[in-house]
Amino acid sequence: GQAIMTSKKHKRASDRCSEALKILEKRKKTKYDIVVMVQGDEPMVNPNMINESVRPMLKNNKINVTNLISSIKNNRDFNDKDIVKVVHDKNYNALYFSRSKIPFVKFNKKINIKKQVCIIPFRRDFLIKYNKMKPTSLEKIESIDMLRILESGYKLFLVKTKYFSHAVDKKKDLLKVEKYLKKNKKK
Numbered sequence: 001g002q003a004i005m006t007s008k009k010h011k012r013a014s015d016r017c018s019e020a021l022k023i024l025e026k027r028k029k030t031k032y033d034i035v036v037m038v039q040g041d042e043p044m045v046n047p048n049m050i051n052e053s054v055r056p057m058l059k060n061n062k063i064n065v066t067n068l069i070s071s072i073k074n075n076r077d078f079n080d081k082d083i084v085k086v087v088h089d090k091n092y093n094a095l096y097f098s099r100s101k102i103p104f105v106k107f108n109k110k111i112n113i114k115k116q117v118c119i120i121p122f123r124r125d126f127l128i129k130y131n132k133m134k135p136t137s138l139e140k141i142e143s144i145d146m147l148r149i150l151e152s153g154y155k156l157f158l159v160k161t162k163y164f165s166h167a168v169d170k171k172k173d174l175l176k177v178e179k180y181l182k183k184n185k186k187k
Contacts, residue, residue: 014037014122017035021128032124034124036121037120042117044181045165049119052161053159057121065123065126065156066158067118068118068158068160069158070115071113071115081100082173083115083167084116085102085115087103087114088158092158092159094155097150098144099144114160116144118167164180
């Protein structure tokens with residue numbers, strides 16, 4: 001890989017990613033088709049996760065952006081405001097992202113609740129278009145970039161990964177990831 005230093009003024013990972021894209025394209029004198037944004041709080045990225053996230057875009061050129069998702073396995077994670085929950089339609093298009101508990105689970109019914117994994121491929125031109133869009137009200141309220149796409153009327157295709165991932169936002173997350181990595185290193 002090649003490290004790119006971007007401006008300190010960016011508030012969103014997608015802004016930083018867009019700037020890095022422009023710098024790389026200028027240096028390499030080439031234009032890329034797909035840009036994969038892997039957020040820095042995802043230390044458990046398996047290279048296969050990147051392949052999973054891009055595969056639908058390679059098969060369908062109408063998909064402008066995808067986002068990996070995985071299942072939430074326990075109530076603690078479901079209640080954690082740092083874990084972004086997502087609901088989708090039957091075709092795996094995102095309906096909404098939230099830091100709150102969604103969907104509302106009445107009478108403690110067992111359902112498969114999903115969380116966002118921050119591996120997000122964009123088509124190049126859509127990433128640039130996205131970054132020119134003004135931040136939206138729900139995006140600001142929830143502090144979730146992907147809501148700008150949904151609020152602006154675009155589809156966001158979700159891809160379920162089979163790999164375990166846990167973002168690191170706090171020290172307790174780091175301890176959980178370290179414990180998981182040590183446990184699986186012994187196998």
